[in-house]
Amino acid sequence: MLELAAVGHTFHDGTVALHELGLQVRRAEFVAVVGPSGCGKSTLLRLVSGLEVPSIGSLEVATTRVGYVFQDPTLLPWRSVRRNVELPAELERLPRAERRRRAAAAIRLVGLEGFERSRPAALSGGMRMRASLARSLVLEPDLFLFDEPFAALDELSRERLNVELAQLFAARRFTALFVTHSITEAVFLATRVVVMSRRPGRIVADVPVPFDYPREPGLRFAAEFVALASDLSRILRAEATPTVV
């Protein structure tokens, strides 16, 4: 589904964000990407989505239907939830009736029924993220890119949305690249966790996650889960710059 080979990216100001990065993601894999702050995780997603073009290396994406969930909900405040969710379909010029139908289905899927007419300002942080999720679902993408979508939420909302996203994945088996700071979140959601080095970012560890779906909330406290998470944590800590915390 996704293949990056020796990808490097340098910003206009000369900062080298990614260096010699190689990553393969197969269909129906849920790959979580963890790494120290500023290691180029978001840049990776921007490259995969086509928002930016890599400076060097090859990048192949086997689909044009890509759903992107941003770090913040990025809803348009003057549009209702329904009209926000419809936006991608509108931009892709889908017929109105089709847009409506897809938006309604996506809103139902994320549990926002009854809030179709609400403006984003009237919603809680978790609900805004649900709306953002619904918006990424509306074009029924094959590949999802998540850029720390739940980072700004409180612990409880985050865990809930993790459980629901894992359920959605179990049901739909899409392909996902999920960037996060949280190792627990990465292990809970993913079929595979890759660890990135500090800037310039490359992959330093690639660890399969053996747990079956559906994943119950209690999984987080299982011995195997904790062992895997602490292994990853050790790798990640070794990668973090000693001087900058």
Next chain:
Amino acid sequence: MQNAQLSEAAPPALLGSAAAHGHRSLPRRSGPGRLARWAPPALMFIIFIGLWYLVSEVVLDERQRFLLPPPDAVVAVAFLDPVNRAPLLSGLLLSASIAMLGLLIAAVLGMAVGIAMSQARWVERTLYPYAVVLQCIPTLALVPVIGFWFDFGFASRLIVTVAIAVFPVISSTLFGLQSVERSQHDLLTLHRAGRLTRLLKLQLPHAMPAILTGLQVAATLAVVGAVVGDFFFRQGDAGIGVLIDLYRARLQSEQLFGAAILACLLGVVVFSAFGLLNRVVTGGWHGSAGYHGPTRAR
């Protein structure tokens, strides 16, 4: 993938979960009562009128009273006497129509220039310095020149009004269009939105509160421009400005104050009208439109 599949695929636990998901019903607390709301400005008005009487009747003696005639004299002479009222009202009408037409031109021109500047850096770099220069030129100092070029009639007054009112429209439009967040732009970029789509679906709606605030400022400036321009041209049909100059020369201070009050009222009316428009257009989503301090729940 068909839509039916999409909904069938929904895991049961996903359904209806938002309601339990920490959604706070945001109560709309009723605002302070009518009395509490209107009492402070009403009190201020009474104090203002009281001070006016105090200066007029107590501080000034009989011979100096023309410097500030008491409010009742202003109302009686300027507004209630039909002979005096007629020129004031026709002057008001003329100045108001110049102000409104000037505002309309400034709005269209200002938004067009703002949009053009937002589309390309080089346009902004080319035009913006001149917009700033236009704002900094003491337009009134150029009144004689404008008079020579365009005669001392309606057109010249309109030009002065537009020149004074256009800058806030340009700057607020440009600011509003440019302040769209990068992630919102990314969202449209992902779906290959063109310039026009981006402008219509993202930038203009985003800029609407800023544009309307700019128009509100421009509206009051247009009234000022119409009256003051008129005052300096002194020729052609008499607007409020010409009347003010006339009353000054004739020491008709009641009419002078009456004319000033009318000009002021016109400004207040257009300012309030645009404030109302702003609330109607963006009240549903834009924070500043309905925010009246931290204690009032929205």
